[in-house]
Amino acid sequence: xxxxxxxxxxxxxxxxxxxxxxxxxxxxxxxxxxxxxxxxxxxxxxxxxxxxxxxxxxxxxxxxxxxxxxxxxxxxxxxxxxxxxxxxxxxxxxxxxxxxxxxxxxxxxxxxxxxxxxxxxxxxxxxxxxxxxxxxxxxxxxxxxxxxxxxxxxxxxxxxxxxxxxxxxxxxxxxxxxxxxxxxxxxxxxxxxxxxxxxxxxxxxxxxxxxxxxxxxxxxxxxxxxxxxxxxxxxx
Amino acid sequence: xxxxxxxxxxxxxxxxxxxxxxxxxxxxxxxxxxxxxxxxxxxxxxxxxxxxxxxxxxxxxxxxxxxxxxxxxxxxxxxxxxxxxxxxxxxxxxxxxxxxxxxxxxxxxxxxxxxxxxxxxxxxxxxxxxxxxxxxxxxxxxxxxxxxxxxxxxxxxxxxxxxxxxxxxxxxxxxxxxxxxxxxxxxxxxxxxxxxxxxxxxxxxxxxxxxxxxxxxxxxxxxxxxxxxxxxxxxxxxxxxxxxxxxxxxxxxxxxxxxxxxxxxxxxxxxxxxxxxxxxxxxxxxxxxxxxxxxxxxxxxxxxxxxxxxxxxxxxxxxxxxxxxxxxxxxxxxxxxxxxxx
Numbered sequence: 001x002x003x004x005x006x007x008x009x010x011x012x013x014x015x016x017x018x019x020x021x022x023x024x025x026x027x028x029x030x031x032x033x034x035x036x037x038x039x040x041x042x043x044x045x046x047x048x049x050x051x052x053x054x055x056x057x058x059x060x061x062x063x064x065x066x067x068x069x070x071x072x073x074x075x076x077x078x079x080x081x082x083x084x085x086x087x088x089x090x091x092x093x094x095x096x097x098x099x100x101x102x103x104x105x106x107x108x109x110x111x112x113x114x115x116x117x118x119x120x121x122x123x124x125x126x127x128x129x130x131x132x133x134x135x136x137x138x139x140x141x142x143x144x145x146x147x148x149x150x151x152x153x154x155x156x157x158x159x160x161x162x163x164x165x166x167x168x169x170x171x172x173x174x175x176x177x178x179x180x181x182x183x184x185x186x187x188x189x190x191x192x193x194x195x196x197x198x199x200x201x202x203x204x205x206x207x208x209x210x211x212x213x214x215x216x217x218x219x220x221x222x223x224x225x226x227x228x229x230x231x232x233x234x235x236x
Numbered sequence: 237x238x239x240x241x242x243x244x245x246x247x248x249x250x251x252x253x254x255x256x257x258x259x260x261x262x263x264x265x266x267x268x269x270x271x272x273x274x275x276x277x278x279x280x281x282x283x284x285x286x287x288x289x290x291x292x293x294x295x296x297x298x299x300x301x302x303x304x305x306x307x308x309x310x311x312x313x314x315x316x317x318x319x320x321x322x323x324x325x326x327x328x329x330x331x332x333x334x335x336x337x338x339x340x341x342x343x344x345x346x347x348x349x350x351x352x353x354x355x356x357x358x359x360x361x362x363x364x365x366x367x368x369x370x371x372x373x374x375x376x377x378x379x380x381x382x383x384x385x386x387x388x389x390x391x392x393x394x395x396x397x398x399x400x401x402x403x404x405x406x407x408x409x410x411x412x413x414x415x416x417x418x419x420x421x422x423x424x425x426x427x428x429x430x431x432x433x434x435x436x437x438x439x440x441x442x443x444x445x446x447x448x449x450x451x452x453x454x455x456x457x458x459x460x461x462x463x464x465x466x467x468x469x470x471x472x473x474x475x476x477x478x479x480x481x482x483x484x485x486x487x488x489x490x491x492x493x494x495x496x497x498x499x500x501x502x503x504x505x506x507x508x509x510x511x512x513x514x515x516x517x518x519x520x521x522x523x524x525x526x527x528x529x530x531x532x533x534x535x536x537x538x539x540x541x542x543x544x545x546x547x548x549x550x551x552x553x554x555x556x557x558x559x560x561x562x563x564x565x566x567x568x569x570x571x572x573x574x575x576x577x578x
Contacts, residue, residue: 137328140288141342141393142317151341155332231373232331 006201015202022190027210029104030186034173037111041172042165044116048075049123050149060135061145075117083114083175087182107176107184115172122164126157159230166222170215177211187211238264238287238397238429243296245282245453256282258453260296264446266396269423269430271440271461273476274450280433283450284399287431288320289313300397318342321390325402327382329374335361335385336370342392353392360388364418380411387418391426398422400432404439416443437476441465449473465536466500467564478527478538493543493550495521495557495565499528499535502562509560510541517556519549 005011052071055063081089087110091101094109130153138152154161180188187207195204227233243260246253256279264270274280285291287298289305298305300316308316321342329338339357340350348356361367364384374382383403390398400419404412420443423430432444440447440461448458451472457464468474503509514520521541528537543550550567557565 131328133324133326133328134330136290137322137324138341140290140317140322141345142314143345144314147345151344152330156330158332230332232375 003201006199011200011202015200015206018194018200018203019206022194023187023206023210026185026187026190026207027214030173030176030188030211030214033104033108033111033176033179033184033186034169037108037115037176038165038169038172040108040112041115041119041168044112045119046123048116048120050127050153052120052124053127053153054145054149060139060148075120078113078117079121083110084178084181086110086114087179102183104185107179111172111175111179114175115168118171119165119168122168123161126160126164127153129160130156159226159232162222162226162229166219166226169222170218173211173215173218237266237299237301238262238431239299240283240287241297241299243283243286243293243298245279245286245291246294256453257286257293260453260455262448262455262458264429264431266429267423267427268446269420269432269444271432271434271444271447272450273434273437273440273447274472275435275476278450279453280435280450281401282453284322284401284431284433287397287399288317288322318346318393319395320397320399321393321395322399322401323383323386323390323403325405327374327379327386327406329382329385329389331374334371334373335366335377338374338385339389339392342389346393356392357388360391361385363391363422364388378411379407380415383407383411383415384418387415387422391422391428395428397429397431400430400434402433402435405434405436412439413442419443435476449476462501466498466502468498493547493567494524495541495543495550495553495567497539497541497557498564498566499537499539500562500564501534501536503535507535509563510539513553513556517552519543519545519553521553 048071051063052068052075053059054061055068055071057065078086087107090110090113093113094101094106097109098106100106134152134156135148138148143151176184176186177188177191178184180186180190180192187210191204191207194200195202195207240260240262243257244255245257246255248254260283262270272280272283282291286293289298289308293306300320305313305316329335330341333341336354336357339360340353343353343356358367358370361370364387366381366384366388369377369381369385374385377385398419403419404415407415416439419430419432422428423443430443432439434440444461446459447461447464448455449464449470449472450456451470456470457468457473464473465477468477497509510521510523521543523539524542525540526538528535528539530536541553543553554567557563
């Protein structure tokens with residue numbers, strides 16, 4: 001079967017039918033695994049990112065050096081394992097948490113494991129952008145480390161956090177597509193199992209186009225929201 | 237009352253140890269507006285940060301109303317910092333919060349209710365003259381307005397001491413003047429002790445009653461502002477008061493003889509002192525450098541005269557000037573008579 005024959009009128013008709021029948025559920029699976037994985041990754045990654053900044057020796061609440069080294073090494077290790085391999089590596093953990101390692105729900109575990117170190121680094125970089133003079137000012141007011149985190153560092157970095165979380169969510173969506181290769185559901189699975197393995201290239205391209213559109217929408221919304229929230233911009 | 241007792245601060249940097257402060261002894265009385273002045277790198281910022289323990293002194297102690305701040309525990313330290321507020325050169329407002337929220341911040345740190353904090357913040361906005369900026373964001377304000385908000389925020393906890401770290405250095409002269417006036421007002425009305433860190437002598441001149449001159453981490457001169465201005469003893473002080481004077485140090489021509497006249501504000505500006513001397517003694521001095529200003533009708537500043545001709549001319553000039561009350565002059569020449577006559 002050659003490539004051009006995948007785009008005959010019958011094949012295109014078939015792809016169109018697929019778009020109406022299979023796609024809505026696949027899109028839903030992609031979206032909810034992305035959203036849930038991002039949520040869990042933020043739940044773990046946000047505090048971790050805060051600790052990376054505040055726990056430094058020159059931070060507002062220094063933590064023991066060995067603990068900080070351990071966290072940094074752990075994050076770097078997880079960040080350096082390619083996602084497709086990480087997914088296979090965490091299968092035992094997935095079985096413990098979800099009971100199975102196959103399916104969309106199960107794919108949320110490896111997605112979270114892959115994403116939280118990434119989120120932690122993004123949070124770290126956002127918090128480092130906060131003007132150190134403002135943190136010193138809060139200390140001069142008698143703020144506790146917790147108050148500095150909640151009332152100064154996080155509010156001041158909201159636009160940057162939104163920008164970085166947008167980056168994270170689009171990246172995690174890319175991962176969900178990859179998880180289609182090892183049992184995850186969604187547009188990735190549709191493109192690979194239906195489009196690629198059964199030579200329905202029209203379906204494969206269609207799945208990619210839909211992914212591109214969703215990514216665009218999320219990115220545009222994130223950029224808009226970050227700008228809207230940033231009070232440093234004078235003329236709005 | 238704030239007392240600094242034998243205060244020293246050493247840093248260890250990559251280039252080796254640095255003595256930022258060396259054996260500082262100062263007393264700031266309640267109600268003072270106390271200036272601490274020095275060139276960049278003199279240790280001013282380190283000194284002011286030792287007063288609220290943002291920097292821990294290596295040696296010596298800081299006493300606030302007799303209490304040694306170095307002995308305080310973390311929690312007590314935070315309580316103390318509510319009584320010793322600080323404003324900065326770069327204002328340091330939260331950029332993502334409105335002016336009102338910025339002023340409320342120190343109150344929110346102490347579990348004050350929202351309503352109460354808001355009420356207090358609005359009063360303070362009124363006090364600093366920006367009642368209509370409650371819902372504006374700092375980015376929408378000018379530098380002077382931002383500093384006013386920062387002052388309001390510093391006053392929210394009703395402190396007894398206000399530390400100003402180069403608070404007007406980023407502002408233009410007119411705005412500087414307005415902010416200094418506000419600080420003086422606050423000092424008068426609320427009786428808050430103010431410590432002003434600056435590199436600008438004009439700031440000290442405008443609001444301070446006492447001043448300490450800091451050079452290389454040491455206090456080289458300290459006293460009443462009027463006293464220090466009219467009779468600056470340390471070279472660093474003279475350089476700060478009359479920066480132009482330092483440039484004139486090497487102007488003396490071969491065999492020349494100079495007199496430095498210092499106007500200490502007791503001489504009316506209109507008095508044509510030099511012209512009179514020229515007419516009455518027949519000596520025609522050249523003015524090598526001068527910097528004078530009139531404050532309240534009286535002259536402050538200095539004038540550097542080169543006296544031409546023989547040493548007798550110099551002696552006559554000296555004797556003429558000695559007859560005039562209320563000026564200070566120094567002879568700086570290869571003139572072999574008295575060294576310094578005051």
